[in-house]
Amino acid sequence: MLLLLLACGPKHPAVVHTFPGADGRSCASQRVVTVDPDPWSAVTSIAVRLQADTPAAVGPPRSPLAIVHPDDLSGGLRIDLDGELGPAACTLVPGDPNAEQRTCGPYTFSIHYTPLCSTVPMEEGLERMGRPETANFVLAQKFGTRMPEPDVRNTWNTLEAFDLTGRIAACASGGPGCAELLAIQAQMDRGLARLDALDRFDDPKKARNLTSEGAGLDWCPWSVTPDGLRCEGPHPLRDLLTDDFLLVDTRKRCTVDTGSFLEIELAHLQERAPGPDGLRHQTCGGRTPGDDVIDRLLTLTINGPDRVPPGAPLYGPSDAAPDPHRGDGVDAPPEPFPSEFPWLREPRYAD
């Protein structure tokens, strides 16, 4: 990575510390000073000056002398002046031909350091969020099994949101990080299949034969084996959800509680006919604060694509209620959202 160093500006002084030096000690003795510079600065030079009227000299920096990492700062940064300056510290004493035996006169140390900037910072993703419930619902581990599933959510959180499917596709020939990416993809398939199969409890007879066609695996007809007995291949929602972002269209309007989550994606998935404006979707998409995304996700993933009245959208703003409606029993917040900026209500504290 090419990084360009820049001084951070005049508010960061370059010369910060001046220390009195040892007087008359042997150069063989070690002179160590402790300084307390700002984190993420570089010690760029050490100047040594004789006191009073003796000529001054500046020791050349063995650039860079140190990069000050925040972790290094407990107790200050220790600098071995003799080690850094070598003979330069002692040649300041005039008239002594023998460097090994010379003593150093009284002098001061000036530690120069300069806070550094780079135009391209090094960064580490800590957490990411696009669509709700992808991490906690779809990628969650199944507990209580003989074969523990991996918790891929920490890795998931550190990845860029965009074009994850492209990165995973490039893993066909292997590469760094591919094991984690493929584990995420596999867990996505497992999670979606589990959600799809939850409605086998609607019909106890189906629950006895979970692998046959129609046994609660509603997304299965999109990826059923030729014998019609098993589902195979990726879940149809897998790649859509893997690229983890909200899709919003500023050509359409919503209110603060429009049910618009996933509407754009599903309009294309269901091959909805374009409207007069040429767009298949009807809302702004994205996600509004008042949208009941839990009910939407449960109904979509459990019911599958076919349990809607003929001609009705999979799950859209004007569709008839999918049969049956899946939900958590909480369909709205206790109080409506304000219709004006900043749209969210005053805080309320549990503590």
Add this chain to the structure above:
Amino acid sequence: MWTLALQLAGASDHFDGRASTRDPARDLTDVYAWVGEEAGQSRLALVMNLHPYAGRRSRFSEDITYRLELRRASVEGTGPDTHVETGEAFRIDCHLTESRDAMRCRLEPRGAHCPSCVRVLTARIDDPAGATADGIRMYAGLRRDPFFVNTLVVSRERGRQGDKPPKRLDVTDNALVRASVLSLVFELDPSEVLGGDGMFAVAGRSVWQAYLPDTPRLGRLE
């Protein structure tokens, strides 16, 4: 704490993973994006929430960059071949100011050198008026958690994988009814700020940044 985390395991993106649970200031709970209208013009609303169950003393982290990234997008294909292509990118990066009483956010396009496109806003924390400049309005501070979910039902849905049918699904408790979060809220004019209306992919991130020089690391002296 672990019990609480399990209880909230189904709550949008709250407590999603061990690292986020340990450091709530990095834990993004929700991202919202929708389009309202003002004077006949579309206004894109963006909300990024973090810090589950924030209290009066909860603060944004001075070590973290809070980022919203937008990319122009188009949906290609239909049916099982549906996929999303993304292009021109914009980034909103927010940091606490040195005084820690305000949030400074910088919006700029990515991959194009355009100094005149950069917009910088600074809003005092918890000031409901926020800050307004150059087609953008922003707010930073504590707000009520807008997410609503019955985690008992959702956990039971997740927990009955192959075990037992659910006993009842009529519980109506919103687990987040008394919860607050730290919010970053933006309202922007797509025509003025993003170069026009259209479809956008939106995601939020919390990022740790360091400004390291391009020089070999010597390590500690001595």
